[in-house]
Amino acid sequence: MQFLDFEQPIADLYEQLDKVRQIGEKTKVDVQAAVHELEEKIHDTREKIYANLSPWQKVQLSRHPNRPYTLAYIERLCDKFIQLHGDRNVRDDPAMVGGFGEMDGQTIMFIGQQKGINTKMRQLRNFGMANPEGYRKALRLMKLAEKFDKPIVTFIDTPGAYPGLEAEERGQAEAIARNLFEMVRLRVPVICIIIGEGASGGALGIGMGDRVFMLENSWYSVISPENCSAILWRNWDHKEEAAEQLKLTSGQMHKFGIVDGVIPEPLGGAHTHYNEMVATLKAQILETLGELKAISPEKRIKQRIEKFSRMGFFEEA
Template sequence: MVTTERKLILLDFEKPLAELESRIVQIRELADENDVDVSGEIRHLESRAVQLRQEIFSNLSPLQRLQVARHPRRPGTLDYIQAISDEWMELHGDRGGFDDPAMVAGVARFAGRPVVMLGQQKGHDTKDNITRNFGMASPGGYRKALRLMEHADRFGMPILTFIDTPAAWPGLDAEAFGQGEAIAFNLREMFKFEVPIICTVIGEGGSGGALGIGVGDRLLMFEHSVYSVAPPEACAAILWRDAAKAPQAANALKITSTDLKSLGIIDEILPEPIGGAHADPLSAAETLKTCLIKHLDELSRLTIQQRHDLRYQKFRAIGVFTEL
């Protein structure tokens, strides 16, 4: 699904665009070599390239959006934290003997106020992904996150979480050390915290691994991110015993930001640069920062009880349906 050309990582549906951009480069080089003015044709092709990019990324299928969400160059938690915070100090360990690199957490200064920021961290290459366990946190990772969130609640610091994981780590060791209990405990405690909590799906939000840091007053989501009860491949394998039916599963799961906004599960969709957040990470970070400041200001004007009621009602409403 992903190919490498000219040291760029391309998704399958981006190949027509890559071919057009390659043609523009070739024409420009030939024109320079032969001292020929083809500026008019180049402008026309560049305009067509912009139009084609807009057409491609405005009509992505759910499975294609999943590919964008999983793009190796897509900005991760640490990328956004470093881009939007004035100061950042990462803290390690769950105080129980573990420090999970798949979950990063720390204290920061954001828009002039102290906050706690945390989230799953994937790698940008194979070696880094192995180190970070592909963003799939262990029980120690969720306990580390909880330790930092308790610190935030104790000292009145808002909590900003960034969700980017296919799921919690499903290995035998994770189960032996209480993966389900760790996530369930986080869910319960996050409902109790008195400080504002804003959760943002920045890439792939999958299963209980996403929910383990996903209980908040606001749930934001980047345009090409996905948020689901299970990855489409896993869903297809369970329902049809055939992972090749992942496109069918992706459509049924309603994993896209537009679907989830219409269902009332997320509160706001953050627009991405044309081509995805990885095409212009700084622009994506600026969009995220502006939106977080807006929601923090709104939540800070509410009382603790109002935030508790808002959080409770938000999650009670998920899954409500009407029979015709």
């Protein structure tokens, strides 16, 4: 079990718990009372810590190495899943995954960024930073779903679109802009869920939906706290202050009307109880799909356009 720096009190209690259990095994003494007391103390300590998380601590949680990624959710949500590959132009981008899945008898097109579960896979998937062909693949799959009248669910989890020279040469900005233009006009229901990091145009490229949700310990912003700190203060030392000022947490995004709802996570984060998190996510998707299917395509498109047009604060002189 891996702990973040602010979870050190919990880590210390787990260490005590392991020692008590080892003593019980060696001495054959009944230590159940002590174990139960420590387990209660762990739960209480976790509740206390997680009730007062700072924006930077939520950013840390969104990046937890054990946090479930897109494919982990898809595999648990779907009875069947067929992954589709390639943008039919350049190549298949491993950072963007998608395909048709069957969930409770409904066929849904699932699309999302995939970071990779270990060092080798993270390198293969470019840490979830998609190239232009990744966004073009995503759009191809969305159009395929529209053709067969199937709803779309996107999982957003990226530190940003890949900023390399070759990505710019192949039209990174155009690919993302094309997705925004096309997604707002899709005739099928579109649900977007930020499951971890939602950074910049990399997130927005698959984030234009009828409903946009955030998991409780995810973040959504035009820039990461580290890069914001690097621009404003020329180093990363002010990343915590930047996270505070960017107002990037799920609660703040919901308050501003940027997202339509916040999906609660199990105590300790999504990585502590995969099955509980998946069950909550599944219930939210099914409920939202039921609402959206009752609305005509024309009305959905109109509402989608109006929703994104209302965002932001401005004054007319």
